[in-house]
Amino acid sequence: MKLSLDGVTLSYASVTVLHGISMEFCEPGVVGIIGPNGAGKSTLLRCINNVLTPKSGRICLDEQKTYDMDAAEIARNFGYVPQEFPITFQATVFDTVLMGRRPFSSWRVSRNDVEIAAGAVKMLNLEQVALRYHSELSGGQQQRVMIARALAQNSRVLLLDEPTSKLDIRHQLEVMDIIRALVDKRGLLSILVIHDLNLASRYADKLIMLKDGKIYAAGDPVSVLTQKNIRAVYGVEAAVVLEDNLPHIIPKRPV
Numbered sequence: 534m535k536l537s538l539d540g541v542t543l544s545y546a547s548v549t550v551l552h553g554i555s556m557e558f559c560e561p562g563v564v565g566i567i568g569p570n571g572a573g574k575s576t577l578l579r580c581i582n583n584v585l586t587p588k589s590g591r592i593c594l595d596e597q598k599t600y601d602m603d604a605a606e607i608a609r610n611f612g613y614v615p616q617e618f619p620i621t622f623q624a625t626v627f628d629t630v631l632m633g634r635r636p637f638s639s640w641r642v643s644r645n646d647v648e649i650a651a652g653a654v655k656m657l658n659l660e661q662v663a664l665r666y667h668s669e670l671s672g673g674q675q676q677r678v679m680i681a682r683a684l685a686q687n688s689r690v691l692l693l694d695e696p697t698s699k700l701d702i703r704h705q706l707e708v709m710d711i712i713r714a715l716v717d718k719r720g721l722l723s724i725l726v727i728h729d730l731n732l733a734s735r736y737a738d739k740l741i742m743l744k745d746g747k748i749y750a751a752g753d754p755v756s757v758l759t760q761k762n763i764r765a766v767y768g769v770e771a772a773v774v775l776e777d778n779l780p781h782i783i784p785k786r787p788v
């Protein structure tokens with residue numbers, strides 16, 4: 534599998550928020566997109582997923598332009614969990630997860646679809662609430678439901694916008710472990726936006742650090758999460774301590 538972005542530039546009205554982003558992923562792995570508020574992280578995910586159309590540049594999956602893919606093809610290739618997920622319809626947790634199978638099924642749900650959805654519900658530890666309505670769940674449970682729905686899609690690329698933002702520390706680790714295990718077992722590429730630099734350091738194979746809509750640094754956590762980069766990109770003085778050969782960030786003060 535090869536996902537490539539070549540000179541992706543995106544504007545909202547006359548304001549350009551992504552400036553010629555180029556990157557290429559040729560192997561499975563966890564890629565963390567980090568950077569301060571407004572740097573363009575969510576916009577970048579939405580371009581990859583074809584929700585937004587870049588003004589220039591192109592995005593290809595295995596040499597096919599995502600721009601040329603129809604909605605079902607996008608959904609079969611890219612699972613996407615946005616930052617916010619207002620669900621306006623009444624559906625149980627199980628039915629919501631089952632909706633992840635839609636790009637693969639006709640109007641009829643197969644036994645295989647049900648089994649895959651049930652597996653995703655179990656994986657995200659949602660069995661206890663499987664028959665509850667989405668509106669009856671806590672924010673963290675809703676977040677896990679949306680991740681389960683994306684997993685049920687069985688897509689090759691999993692795009693997650695702040696997947697741990699509403700989770701307590703135990704569930705943060707559980708969800709990141711699940712993503713890690715899926716990436717390793719199924720050979721997926723997972724690109725996730727993440728604010729927690731320590732989680733990013735622990736789980737990502739590669740980090741892309743954005744600043745003002747441009748790539749400021751890219752590489753493994755040790756090369757990206759340096760005191761110098763954190764100061765330049767976040768305007769924060771931080772101590773960086775190596776623990777198990779991974780950078781551990783201790784923020785000190787704004788500069």
Ligand SMILES: Nc1ncnc2c1ncn2[C@@H]1O[C@H](COP(=O)(O)OP(=O)(O)OP(=O)(O)O)[C@@H](O)[C@H]1O
Binds near residue numbers: 545546571572573574
């Ligand atoms: N629909 C929109 N219309 C106009 N401007 C937008 C829109 N969505 C985002 N922006 C602007 O684009 C820039 C990048 O936003 P984006 O949401 O991609 O940043 P981000 O890095 O994900 O931020 P955060 O960490 O706060 O979620 C910001 O300046 C934001 O105000």
